[in-house]
Amino acid sequence: MSITKHAAQSQVMTEEVTFRYDYALGEVAGKFMDGLREGKILATRCSKSAMVYLPPRAFCERTFELCDSWVEAGTSGVIESSTIVVRGFEGSRPPPIAVAFVRLDGVDSAIPNYVEGLDMSDVDKAMEKIRPGARVNVAFIPVPQGRVTDFYFVLA
Amino acid sequence: MPEIVGVLGTYQSDFKLRNQAMTFPEQAQQAAIGCLAAANMKPDDIDAIVFSLAPTAFMGVADADRWSIDYIFGAGKPMLRVHTGGATGGSVVQAAHSLVRSGIYRTVMIVGAERISETPDAQKVLNQIFDPFYEKDMPLQTITTVAMMATAYMLRHGVTQEDLARLVVRQRKNAMGNPHAHLKGIITVEDVMASPMIAHPFKLFDCCPRSSGSAAMIIGNMDAVREYQTRPAFITGVGAVSDSNWIGDRIVPSSEYDFIDWKLMRLAGGKAFKSAGITDPINQVQVAEVYDAFSIQGLTQLEQLGFCSSGKAFKMERDGAWEMNGQVAVCPSGGTLCTNPIAVAGLVRAIEAADQVMGTAGEHQVKGVRNALATAVGGIAQFLTCSVFSTDHVTEH
Numbered sequence: 001m002s003i004t005k006h007a008a009q010s011q012v013m014t015e016e017v018t019f020r021y022d023y024a025l026g027e028v029a030g031k032f033m034d035g036l037r038e039g040k041i042l043a044t045r046c047s048k049s050a051m052v053y054l055p056p057r058a059f060c061e062r063t064f065e066l067c068d069s070w071v072e073a074g075t076s077g078v079i080e081s082s083t084i085v086v087r088g089f090e091g092s093r094p095p096p097i098a099v100a101f102v103r104l105d106g107v108d109s110a111i112p113n114y115v116e117g118l119d120m121s122d123v124d125k126a127m128e129k130i131r132p133g134a135r136v137n138v139a140f141i142p143v144p145q146g147r148v149t150d151f152y153f154v155l156a
Numbered sequence: 157m158p159e160i161v162g163v164l165g166t167y168q169s170d171f172k173l174r175n176q177a178m179t180f181p182e183q184a185q186q187a188a189i190g191c192l193a194a195a196n197m198k199p200d201d202i203d204a205i206v207f208s209l210a211p212t213a214f215m216g217v218a219d220a221d222r223w224s225i226d227y228i229f230g231a232g233k234p235m236l237r238v239h240t241g242g243a244t245g246g247s248v249v250q251a252a253h254s255l256v257r258s259g260i261y262r263t264v265m266i267v268g269a270e271r272i273s274e275t276p277d278a279q280k281v282l283n284q285i286f287d288p289f290y291e292k293d294m295p296l297q298t299i300t301t302v303a304m305m306a307t308a309y310m311l312r313h314g315v316t317q318e319d320l321a322r323l324v325v326r327q328r329k330n331a332m333g334n335p336h337a338h339l340k341g342i343i344t345v346e347d348v349m350a351s352p353m354i355a356h357p358f359k360l361f362d363c364c365p366r367s368s369g370s371a372a373m374i375i376g377n378m379d380a381v382r383e384y385q386t387r388p389a390f391i392t393g394v395g396a397v398s399d400s401n402w403i404g405d406r407i408v409p410s411s412e413y414d415f416i417d418w419k420l421m422r423l424a425g426g427k428a429f430k431s432a433g434i435t436d437p438i439n440q441v442q443v444a445e446v447y448d449a450f451s452i453q454g455l456t457q458l459e460q461l462g463f464c465s466s467g468k469a470f471k472m473e474r475d476g477a478w479e480m481n482g483q484v485a486v487c488p489s490g491g492t493l494c495t496n497p498i499a500v501a502g503l504v505r506a507i508e509a510a511d512q513v514m515g516t517a518g519e520h521q522v523k524g525v526r527n528a529l530a531t532a533v534g535g536i537a538q539f540l541t542c543s544v545f546s547t548d549h550v551t552e553h
Binding site for chain 1 (some may be wrong): 288291294405
């Protein structure tokens with residue numbers, strides 16, 4: 001009997017594993033999600049470095065001090081990077097999907113989200129419209145759920 | 157006085173999408189046995205083991221290092237796992253290096269294996285590395301986030317999709333000389349441009365495959381080098397650096413180390429070059445095995461490592477600077493772009509660099525290699541490593 005020969009028969013054992021999670025938000029992300037329910041995008045600020053962070057942080061990565069105030073981010077901003085996902089990703093939405101990191105007015109960092117309302121019949125042309133440097137506005141879904149997908153971007 | 161550290165032997169399996177004839181620990185064993193044979197050593201000659209293991213959700217067995225203990229002759233020896241995502245294979249070499257350099261162990265075996273295609277849900281697995289509150293709801297994974305970096309880099313430096321395609325053509329051609337490579341062949345810029353769009357600007361041929369296989373490297377101090385290896389590659393420089401998890405902090409004007417230009421690699425490379433005595437990389441380094449899971453990644457690192465100024469590497473690609481017989485042979489093996497076994501992809505870069513120095517690279521051997529570098533990149537470039545392998549060891553200063 002040959003072990004090698006037997007193992008070469010490409011047998012597989014199939015299994016499906018499901019895990020469930022309740023992610024604790026903590027104070028900072030919790031306040032951000034509460035803000036979304038009120039139609040606000042909340043950022044944190046460190047008075048020592050004057051940096052305004054979005055997503056909000058508990059502490060400043062420059063000074064290692066606590067971020068000591070909350071500020072409301074602007075409702076417009078600039079695209080820092082973008083892509084259109086055409087295939088190969090099985091997410092909650094069918095492709096094509098436009099996604100961008102946007103630096104909102106009054107904020108020093110960029111936050112990712114979907115870009116909606118974009119004609120993507122020609123992907124190259126659509127990419128031109130959302131190229132880095134393009135301006136976008138923030139829009140909210142009708143009934144916010146306290147999730148980052150409560151808001152999205154549309155071309156300004 | 158720190159120990160001098162040399163490579164005693166290397167091994168890599170052939171890489172392909174699936175290996176249905178072997179289990180994961182059997183693949184790890186294949187590398188361990190192959191590497192011991194290459195160094196003419198026995199299991200008892202190994203003092204400690206560093207295991208190269210990235211996310212295990214791809215294969216569905218957590219803690220597969222434990223699964224492998226007996227197979228790699230680990231029982232009774234100190235053994236530790238290192239995990240920095242795609243940079244794992246770079247980090248294991250540096251962890252093992254410090255274990256030998258510090259004088260703790262005479263010999264260390266670095267070994268690992270990978271099988272990504274055990275699950276059809278690989279992209280979903282990769283999405284799990286993102287922040288659950290702010291990022292995971294978006295279609296973010298390695299392809300899409302590096303695509304976003306590419307969008308900004310290409311706009312900033314006037315690089316086109318055809319420029320990326322030229323690099324893919326060169327590396328697939330290089331891989332023809334590498335019996336272990338997963339993807340290889342003579343293709344054209346038109347073929348790359350015609351491959352299906354995945355995430356703009358990346359098309360299918362701009363992206364690495366999912367590869368299964370295994371790899372190992374044994375390193376040791378000068379005493380072990382004298383016993384086991386007549387033509388060693390010395391590890392003369394190591395540098396590693398990590399950056400903020402927040403991608404959105406690293407692509408804005410206030411960024412300290414801009415992710416678009418991969419500025420962080422300058423730090424990792426600078427440290428490695430300093431101890432290796434490299435001040436003029438393009439004239440002192442003959443082979444650069446840069447970690448490029450996507451077509452944009454490798455040359456941007458070369459820029460930061462000082463081979464040319466920022467934004468110039470793709471223009472130099474047009475002139476053939478990075479060909480096998482060019483100014484520097486970039487990824488003679490075909491690189492990560494042609495073969496990506498995530499857990500050991502960085503280790504394969506290090507093995508390729510060491511083999512080039514030892515003169516054992518085979519058909520894709522570059523002539524007259526005195527220094528070769530290997531990089532590795534993990535997460536969304538949150539973990540970077542750069543290691544230098546040389547024919548001569550550097551006298552301690």
